[in-house]
Amino acid sequence: DSGVTQTPKHLITATGQRVTLRCSPRSGDLSVYWYQQSLDQGLQFLIQYYNGEERAKGNILERFSAQQFPDLHSELNLSSLELGDSALYFCASSVAGVNTEAFFGQGTRLTVV
């Protein structure tokens, strides 16, 4: 158990809908990362937050948004869902970010039908 909790584990939704994925980092970790993993694109970095502030942004679509709350949990919002958004979404956390390892949650498997 990495200490990072992601909910829900599985999500099936229709095209055009909006979903929210939740991540609770390990106790004491200030940095949260979001990744999308699909078979054809590999593990894609989406966005990173550090202590509530956005730190780095990757190939995150405009239909996607995220935030980190004062209690350090984070949410990834995916809207106007398309079939191609079906993927595993991982959250990871680390103490600081640069010189430390990241701990991954078990992921949320999103299926858009």
Next chain:
Amino acid sequence: SQQGEEDPQALSIQEGENATMNCSYKTSINNLQWYRQNSGRGLVHLILIRSNEREKHSGRLRVTLDTSKKSSSLLITASRAADTASYFCATIVLGGTSYGKLTFGQGTILTVHP
């Protein structure tokens, strides 16, 4: 494009053999990390090597780093069937607007046959 690129994409060996995976990256790094992922599960951190280190060991794992060639290798000795997984290298971008971005390569799929 990915910061790290693993080679080979897939590796199939027999139990007891050694497995070597390579990673090349493009920009300056602070450290390089290796992770393991069992099918459909979250990634698990294996080892971190800093840019001023050349070699690091952890159990049956040996990691080398050559910053002049921008490459790293992961050696798993005396492999076991339980080592079957995907292995990723990861680097953190330094500088610019993506400071702290932890990026992963495409991974090497290792299959160890009993």
